[in-house]
Amino acid sequence: MATRASPDLPALELVARETMASRVYTQLREAIMTGRFAPGQLLSLRSVAEAVGSSTMPVRAALTRLQAEGALIDGPGRALMVPPMTLELLEELRDVRVALEGAVAKRAASRMTRSHLASLQEIFDEMDAHVEAGDVAAYLRSNFRFHSAIYAHGASDITQATIQNLWMRIGPFLNLVAPDIPHMRRSMAAHRHIVEALWRGDGEGARAGIEEDIGDAAADLQERLQSATSDEASDEASDEESDDGGGNLAQA
Structure with missing residues (x-):
């Protein structure tokens, strides 16, 4: 040594x-x-x-x-x-991510060169191919690369670290909605709006695309969480009814 x-x-x-x-x-x-x-x-x-x-x-x-x-x-x-998710936390993460990541994407629009945008376009095209192939794991990896490639040009290391910490909380739950092909296609529509806005140098358009992307994913996840909560409540009610029924029979 x-x-x-x-x-x-x-x-x-x-x-x-x-x-x-x-x-x-x-x-x-x-x-x-x-x-x-x-x-x-x-x-x-x-x-x-x-x-x-x-x-x-x-x-x-x-x-x-x-x-x-x-x-x-x-x-x-x-x-x-890996921690569970609640509806309250989901709403908070959505609002914070929209505000922070949207602002960073808007700033990146004035900083990304044509070379940067060409690289981003390649990642977008890869994502699109993964969606059509139904390769969820590859899609999620490319999705992270896509957002990271934008934020690298609109945020300092400190802000990027904050964004990544938010992604550590939401990342595992993207797995719940990504296998839904219609969801991935809606997400790709938002990504397309982001790419097109960045090519135009349109910061507000890029910010709006980020809001669309994060908002759509949160809405899909919210629906799944609410459905899971309803199913759990129904199961608990059924168990209680079974217990009550057993008690009545014993008394009879």
Whole structure:
């Protein structure tokens, strides 16, 4: 290992720029943001270590960091879990994302060169092909790349980190709506509006496209959450009726 001397310090070994823990963290973080983990999915030290081919020590550091950022919560046993979603949180995330990501897209419209836009167009075309092929996983990865390519030109590193933290909360739930081909096609219509506005240098048009994209996804997810809540309430009511019926028979 190479060493470097300093006038004020003893010779120290050079530290690798990217440690195993940071590589595991980066991989898990991107997987969460692109919907590869489902809501409620459990992550144990052992399972993640086996998946990435690492010892448990760097995995523990990565999971602890993700938990501190709110991307994971305590689950049963000693496992961590991808957190569930509530209607209230969904509405809050929608409103914050529309305001922040819309503003960033508007700013990017005046900063993206034709070369940047050509690269964005390629990602858009890839997304469109994934939709028609029904490849949900590839679509979600390209969707993240699409938005990231825009935000890289409209936001500082600090703002981009904030956006990514929001995506860590919403990413797993995109998995719930993306398998719906009509939903993906509606999303692509919004993406097309964004691309066309950026080619025109139309910041307000880009902002409106972001609002359309985020709003449509939130509406679809809201419908699914409300349906799931209704189903759970119906199941609980049925269970209570069965229990009451059993009690009446026993008394008779």
